[in-house]
Amino acid sequence: xxxxxxxxxxxxxxxxxKYRRKAPDIDGDLGDxxxxxxxxxxxxxxxxxxxxxxxxxxxxxxxxxxxEVKKKRPVxxxxxxxxxxxxxxxxxxxxxxKSARRAGxxxxxxxxxxxxxxxxxxxxxxxxxxxxxxxxxWDAPAPEEIPVAAQINPEGYSLECALPKEILSxxxxxxxxxxxxxxxxSNSEWPPxxxxxxxxxxxxxxxxxxxxxxxxx
Numbered sequence: 001x002x003x004x005x006x007x008x009x010x011x012x013x014x015x016x017x018k019y020r021r022k023a024p025d026i027d028g029d030l031g032d033x034x035x036x037x038x039x040x041x042x043x044x045x046x047x048x049x050x051x052x053x054x055x056x057x058x059x060x061x062x063x064x065x066x067x068e069v070k071k072k073r074p075v076x077x078x079x080x081x082x083x084x085x086x087x088x089x090x091x092x093x094x095x096x097x098k099s100a101r102r103a104g105x106x107x108x109x110x111x112x113x114x115x116x117x118x119x120x121x122x123x124x125x126x127x128x129x130x131x132x133x134x135x136x137x138w139d140a141p142a143p144e145e146i147p148v149a150a151q152i153n154p155e156g157y158s159l160e161c162a163l164p165k166e167i168l169s170x171x172x173x174x175x176x177x178x179x180x181x182x183x184x185x186s187n188s189e190w191p192p193x194x195x196x197x198x199x200x201x202x203x204x205x206x207x208x209x210x211x212x213x214x215x216x217x
Contacts, residue, residue, distance in 0.1 A: 013196050013211030015040050017179070020057040023064060026160045028124070028151035030055065030066045037066070039183075042195065051190045052088075054183060058215050060173065062164040065090065067112070071156040071189040077116035082127050085188045088112040088159060091131070091203070091210055093180030094170035098208050105136035106170040107180070107207055114150040114157045117143065124150035126161050132205050141167040173215045181213040 018037050025032060039054040055066035067088050076085040083089070090110045097104065109131050117125025126146040130137055148161040165171045182196040182203055194203065196211035203209045 013042060014178075014214055015211075016216040017056050017058055017063075017213040019215070019217045020059055020064065023059065023061065023162060024057070024066065024160060026147040026149050026162050028149040028158050028160055030068055030158050030160065033057075033066045039195065051187060051193055052185050054088075054185075054195075056181075056213065058173065060165070062162055062168070062171075063092070063179075064162050065112070065160065067159045067185070069114075069156045069158070069185065069187065071187060072154070073189045075114050075152050075157050076188045077113040079113065079116040079121065079125060079127060082111040082113060082116075082129070083186060085186065086114055086157070087186045089184045089186070089204075090163075091180070091182050091207070092163075092168065093207050093210065094168055094172070095176060096178040096180040096212055098180070098210075100135075101206050101208055103131040103134040103136075103205070103207055105138050107131055107134065108138055108140075108168060109204075110146070110161070110163065112148060112159055112161050114152060114159050124148045124159060124161075128167070138169045177215040179213045179215065180207050180210040182210040 033055045037055040037057050039056050052069040057064045092108045095106045109129050111127040113125050115122050117123040125143050126148045128140040150159040185193040
């Protein structure tokens with residue numbers, strides 16, 4: 001019987017994450033992001049349609065993301081069930097350990113939602129969570145500690161968030177300029193888009209399936 005092995009399983013991934021001296025304004029408007037900050041799209045390896053653009057940057061004060069998602073149906077997000085509907089999930093390892101199959105204390109998961117937060121559940125919010133089956137837990141912050149904003153329009157939504165160094169265990173760009181990194185975009189209209197690996201390869205558990213973001217100037 002033939003095995004359905006994802007093409008990207010045969011590769012490892014790394015890219016240079018660009019430095020931003022001035023942090024972006026976290027307002028959901030991606031007009032101040034240049035193409036230099038785009039995370040390379042590798043979905044072509046499996047003929048996946050490109051339904052979002054992901055921007056990433058860093059400086060001494062933290063890491064920044066911008067996401068632009070195309071869709072026609074209304075945005076739907078759930079804080080309680082963050083893995084459903086529309087969400088942008090980020091995994092980071094500030095030590096980029098590829099030999100471990102389970103997350104350690106330097107591994108983080110952030111679930112970015114364009115809606116689902118606030119008193120009326122219509123505001124953007126980031127929900128930090130412990131990674132399933134972790135060997136060690138990280139000191140996850142409260143959602144209120146993470147700046148985030150989104151703009152929703154008839155063509156989809158854009159979202160920005162900042163991950164301050166204070167909430168990133170072990171974040172030290174000078175000593176450890178390589179971050180384990182991957183993302184997984186859930187979309188209530190299109191199939192999911194992922195970077196280094198999908199859920200079928202247990203990306204939500206296994207740091208060895210993540211790629212690498214090299215913090216460069």
